[in-house]
Amino acid sequence: MKYLEKLTKIDRRVIFLLVALAVIIPLVVPLGLPVKPSKYSQKLYDVVDNIPPNNQPVLISADYSPSMMPELHPMLKAIVRHCFAKKIRVMVMTLDPTGAALAEDALNEISKEYLVEYGKDYVFLGFKSGTSAVMMSIGQNIRQAYPVDAYGKPLDELPMMTGIRNYADIPLVIDIAGSAIINQWVNYAGTRYHATVGAGCTAVSTADYYPFLQAGQLVGLLNGMKGASEYEHLNEKNGYSKASKQASKGMDAVSIVHLMIMLFIVLGNIGYFFARQKSSKK
Amino acid sequence: MKKQLPLIIVLVLGIAMALQFFIPSRISTVTYETLNRWIIVIAAFAITLAVGSLISHHIIKIKRRKPGWWNSYVALTGLVVMALLGILGRINGLNWMSAFYFKLFKYVQAPMDSAMFAILAFYMASAAYRAFRARSKEATLLLISGFIVMLGVIPFGSLIWDKIPDISEWIMMVPNMASKRGILFGVGLGMTATSLKIILGIERNWLGGGGK
Amino acid sequence: MRQKIPGLLLVLLWASLGLALPAQQVPVAPEPAAAAIAPTTGIKAFDTPNDGGRAITITWQASPDEAKGQVDGYEVLRSETPEGVFSRVGYVPYGFTSFDDQEVPKNASDFFYQVKTVGKGETGFAISAVSNPAQSREQWFNAARINALIATVLFIIIVIYFITRAKRGQSLFIRRIAGLAAVDEAVGRATEMGRPILFVPGISSIADVATIAALNILGQVAKKTAEYGTPLLVPNRDPVVYIVAQEIVKEAYTEVGRPDAYNPDSVFFLTDSQMGYAAGVDGIMTREKPATNFFLGMFYAESLILAETGAETGAIQIAGTDAVNQLPFFITACDYTLIGEELYAASAYLSREPMLLGTLKGQDWSKAVIVLLLIAGVLLSWLSPGIRQLILNMLIVG
Numbered sequence: 001m002k003y004l005e006k007l008t009k010i011d012r013r014v015i016f017l018l019v020a021l022a023v024i025i026p027l028v029v030p031l032g033l034p035v036k037p038s039k040y041s042q043k044l045y046d047v048v049d050n051i052p053p054n055n056q057p058v059l060i061s062a063d064y065s066p067s068m069m070p071e072l073h074p075m076l077k078a079i080v081r082h083c084f085a086k087k088i089r090v091m092v093m094t095l096d097p098t099g100a101a102l103a104e105d106a107l108n109e110i111s112k113e114y115l116v117e118y119g120k121d122y123v124f125l126g127f128k129s130g131t132s133a134v135m136m137s138i139g140q141n142i143r144q145a146y147p148v149d150a151y152g153k154p155l156d157e158l159p160m161m162t163g164i165r166n167y168a169d170i171p172l173v174i175d176i177a178g179s180a181i182i183n184q185w186v187n188y189a190g191t192r193y194h195a196t197v198g199a200g201c202t203a204v205s206t207a208d209y210y211p212f213l214q215a216g217q218l219v220g221l222l223n224g225m226k227g228a229s230e231y232e233h234l235n236e237k238n239g240y241s242k243a244s245k246q247a248s249k250g251m252d253a254v255s256i257v258h259l260m261i262m263l264f265i266v267l268g269n270i271g272y273f274f275a276r277q278k279s280s281k282k
Numbered sequence: 283m284k285k286q287l288p289l290i291i292v293l294v295l296g297i298a299m300a301l302q303f304f305i306p307s308r309i310s311t312v313t314y315e316t317l318n319r320w321i322i323v324i325a326a327f328a329i330t331l332a333v334g335s336l337i338s339h340h341i342i343k344i345k346r347r348k349p350g351w352w353n354s355y356v357a358l359t360g361l362v363v364m365a366l367l368g369i370l371g372r373i374n375g376l377n378w379m380s381a382f383y384f385k386l387f388k389y390v391q392a393p394m395d396s397a398m399f400a401i402l403a404f405y406m407a408s409a410a411y412r413a414f415r416a417r418s419k420e421a422t423l424l425l426i427s428g429f430i431v432m433l434g435v436i437p438f439g440s441l442i443w444d445k446i447p448d449i450s451e452w453i454m455m456v457p458n459m460a461s462k463r464g465i466l467f468g469v470g471l472g473m474t475a476t477s478l479k480i481i482l483g484i485e486r487n488w489l490g491g492g493g494k
Numbered sequence: 495m496r497q498k499i500p501g502l503l504l505v506l507l508w509a510s511l512g513l514a515l516p517a518q519q520v521p522v523a524p525e526p527a528a529a530a531i532a533p534t535t536g537i538k539a540f541d542t543p544n545d546g547g548r549a550i551t552i553t554w555q556a557s558p559d560e561a562k563g564q565v566d567g568y569e570v571l572r573s574e575t576p577e578g579v580f581s582r583v584g585y586v587p588y589g590f591t592s593f594d595d596q597e598v599p600k601n602a603s604d605f606f607y608q609v610k611t612v613g614k615g616e617t618g619f620a621i622s623a624v625s626n627p628a629q630s631r632e633q634w635f636n637a638a639r640i641n642a643l644i645a646t647v648l649f650i651i652i653v654i655y656f657i658t659r660a661k662r663g664q665s666l667f668i669r670r671i672a673g674l675a676a677v678d679e680a681v682g683r684a685t686e687m688g689r690p691i692l693f694v695p696g697i698s699s700i701a702d703v704a705t706i707a708a709l710n711i712l713g714q715v716a717k718k719t720a721e722y723g724t725p726l727l728v729p730n731r732d733p734v735v736y737i738v739a740q741e742i743v744k745e746a747y748t749e750v751g752r753p754d755a756y757n758p759d760s761v762f763f764l765t766d767s768q769m770g771y772a773a774g775v776d777g778i779m780t781r782e783k784p785a786t787n788f789f790l791g792m793f794y795a796e797s798l799i800l801a802e803t804g805a806e807t808g809a810i811q812i813a814g815t816d817a818v819n820q821l822p823f824f825i826t827a828c829d830y831t832l833i834g835e836e837l838y839a840a841s842a843y844l845s846r847e848p849m850l851l852g853t854l855k856g857q858d859w860s861k862a863v864i865v866l867l868l869i870a871g872v873l874l875s876w877l878s879p880g881i882r883q884l885i886l887n888m889l890i891v892g
Contacts, residue, residue: 012408012806019407033437038447066392067399067769067795101388140585168566168587194587203435204819207454226435255436257403262429264411269425272415304643306636308546321701325734332733332763339762349781391767398769398799405802405827412805413826462818465834467864469816472838473703474649475857480706484657484849487713487841488706488738489745 007271015264022260026252033252035233040213044174044198044220045234048082051171057089057123057160059138061175061185062103063096068178068202074228074247075176075200077106078235084114084121085240089160091170093125093146095134095181100127104150113243119158126150132184139193141165167195172219176200182209186217200227225250289483296481336361427453531613532558533620534568534591539607539628542594544639547601547632553592554622557611560588564617569610570595576606576624585612598630605629642891652863653856660852668851673812673830674843680810681718684785690725691715692784694800695739696791696815697731697771703838704816705735708791709742710841711814715788716746720755728761729778731771736763772796776803789813789828790837793820801827814840 037045051058060079064072076092083090092107094100107124116122125146128134137145142164148154155161163169173195175185182199189195196219201209203224212218222231228247235241299317302310340354364383371380416422433439434450479485534554542549557565567587571580572595583595598605604627611620660666684691693715695708712728719726728743730736740761747756764774776799779787787804789797789811797813797820804811805827813824814832824831832840835857842850875882 010411012412015408015411016404019404023403034441035437036440067395069396139587166585166587194589207459210451210455223435251436255438257407258432258436259438261407261410262432264407265414265425265429268411268414269416300646304636304639305634306544306546307632307634308548311546325699328733328737332730332736335736335763336765339759342759350777353777394773395767395769398773399795401799402795405798409798409802409805409823409826465816465818465821468835468861469818469838471649471857471861471864472707472816472835474646475653475853476703476707476710476838478650478653479850479853484853485710485841487710487845488742489713 004271004274007267008275009271010264010267018260019257022256023253026256027249030249031252031256033255035230035248035251037230037234038223038227040221040223041227041230042220042234044200044222045082045231047172047196047198047219048079048088048174049086049238051083051086051088053087054089056169056171057091057164058083059091059093059170059173061173061177062092062094062099062106063175063177063179063181064102065096065098065178066102069102070250071202071224071228072176072178072200073102073106074225074250075222075231076103077110077243078228078231078241078247079174079176079200080106080110080122081113081241081243082231082235084110084116085235087121090122091125091164092122094127095129095131096177097127097129100150110243113241119153120160123155123158123160124150131181132188135184135188136192139166139189139195167193170195172196172198174198174200176222178202178205180205180208182212182218186212190217225254285486285489288489289486292481293483296477300481333361427457530616530618531564531611531620533611533622534609535622537607537609537622537625539605539625541629541631542596544633544636547630548598549594549596550598550605550607550628550630551592551594552607552609552625552628554609556588556591557620559611559613559617564613566612566614568593569612571608571610571621573606573608574604576627578606580606580608582610601630601632603629639891641888648863649856649860652859653853656855656859657849657852660848660855663848666848666851666855668839668843668854671832671836671839671843673814673832673836674840676810676812676830677715677844678718680786680788680812681715681722681724683810685722685724687785689785690727690782691719691786691788692775692779692782692804692809693726693728693788694775694790695728695730695735696789696793697768697796698792699732700734700738702792704792705732707838707840708814709735709738711788711790711844712739713742713746714841714844716743717750720747720750720752723752723755725757726760727778727782727784729764729771729775730762731764731766731768733763733766736761768794768796772799775800779803779807779809783807784809787811789815789824790832790840791815793817793824798823798827804828 048058058079060076062072062076080090080092082088092103094103104124104126107122111118111122118124126149128145130137134145142161143155146155149158155164167173167189173185173189175182175197177199178201182201185197185199190197197217198220199209199218200222201224203226206221206223209218209221213221222228225247229245229251232241232245232248236245295317299314302314337358340358342348343351343354364386367379367383367386370376371378371383414425414428416425430439430446431450431453433442434447439446439450476485480488534557536555537552538554539550539552542551552570554568557568559565565588567585568590569582570584570586570593572583573580583597584593586593595605595607606627607625609622611622613619656666681691693712695712696702696705698705700706716726718724726743728739730739740758743761744753744756744758747753765771778784779800780803784804784807787800787809789800789804790813793800793815794817797815797817801811801813801824811828812830812832813828814837815821815824816834816837818834821831821833825833839854839857842854871885875885
């Protein structure tokens, strides 16, 4: 039984190597683990799906920085793909200065996959400082917050912005954030201006938003990389996207690593119990 | 006087700012906004001193040939290069410097940030392996709920039993949230007490050496 | 007569032409189109309470057509006279029956308001009657924050009571906090091993109370390292925290009578990048191999990176933070962890100064009062939702 005691002494380098393999292998050889969308991801998806095409635009706020990219960037891409596939117009903005480049990159990449035209099907508003002030300005008139788009073009010169004044003309606001800024969107856009608000957040902060989901203040929530992979899965299932599913590959890796960590914990505890039994016998 | 003056400043400004919270008049608001701007200005000056400290620290390492001293050349080079690219890149005609600055940010700094973040995955595995032992009933309960939550966020959880994601959600929303809020109550009171102690001069350790 | 007949015929011809041709349209002032939507009623304007002036609140009763879903929102219009030109000062969507005009040009001057109901689509608009005159004034006390004032005063009273008791020499029991009890042992260990002590005062700014609490502990630790001659390393992420930490350590060495032992390079600025700082501190831990690591203050995602690297080097680690999300990582990887308010109790616990201990007791009793109020509030709210809402309203700080 000595080898059972040795289970408490696995070299950490072995652990690191196994974790590295658990991450790399599923990324290289996708496992295609089944994805069952959670109820809050499905709800958000359904709300987006029901927005009439070529009509009022969805407003997406990409409020995250590069450090949160792995979890949140796939969410933005999946939602934009969904909208472009269904010809739902999209306005993308950001309240995080480092998020502007990320959002713009995503739009530039995805716009090449679909027959969409800037100004007619989507608009990039760019970064604005002021957080709650920006949200309230949009409630008055979006041109107060964004008189021009990120490229300096007046909103009135963009065909899809005709008749879009404030939240009353925006069927859905989606905030993708790794911070508590989602609370402010719910308070200002949702409660104050009756906007319909959905969100995507990092896995660590999901629990903070359950009260909003229960109260109906959020119509749906994407929970970290899992939520992003669920959205990608729904896109693929409905034929809206054939792009590679970044988050789903990531979730394969996350799933295997989670199982591996649980295995390490179990092995460590087995070794611990045997060692304790041995010392109590002595 | 060296100790008295800071204490007087803290007392006066501390009480003033505490009262400001309850006084909505324009003078009060303008004073608050002005002080906030002063804080930003002071922080800007502090950056100058901080960069001086960084340079001095690395020069000392190089002079004394401390272990890894050659890394200090890399650090200082990085500091100078990025500063020059960022400042000069705003001059018309030298915009290529600005573009290079962003390339360095996007292809060097951002990936290094992500790499450090990625280390968390390895460290979580090794920390969990080393520390998570069912030493007592409470620890066992903690481990079991931890397992349920971990299974709840991956597809295997719903494959094993479709209720696992719901139980996982309940654990996060109820006991987890309750304990978080309990800690936050204590933290709120602790912050208030610490602020009061400093304003009233009861706590003087921040002056240095126990502040006696 | 013969000349009159052609003239008469001509007249008849003109007359017949006139009758045959359509009558020329004479411009008539157009009648105002009947409003398809009902205006708001009961418009009132008054000085916005609890503010610094230059704001007037306008309230009204919703248009009856709002219930039919015909209203888009309400535009608020302002004028200096009831008969003057009204200009738009704001807009609120349907469902709202009040608006705060926060751009009133001057205090103590009459302003008049109207509310324009904007209908959806083609339903048009309707303008309400003119409101009463209203003047904005600045207030000197925010009555909406009286609950915060009462709670603060109550807290101060409790604290002063215990400080007074402590000053009279009464001993105050404080339970053992393992992490703080281990500070002396940790410093002693580093001294015996001849290795430095690493002190990380968190990665937040000086405005964060957790950072101030950490710096208070740094002062005490610096005194000990000055007495024992143990090297101290304090890498900083924030420039202002770096300056304060430097002064604290320098003063600590001077106070103990060892100004010569103070090394200015022991407290230094590293970087303000979160992960860059974590990498830098990890490098310091790997190269310098400190015997003791203190992680005290505010931390974010880098907490496990710091703690696990430190554990790898075999250092004894004492952590303390009020960042609830990072506590599990510190508890897993560190030998001792100060949870939440224990970080704020540290300076009182370590120094055992009566006044600091008194404040700590006051803090604890205030928590007991809060717990009792929570229990009472929960029991009362079971009685009726109305009481629950009343309690919630009392707790909101305006």
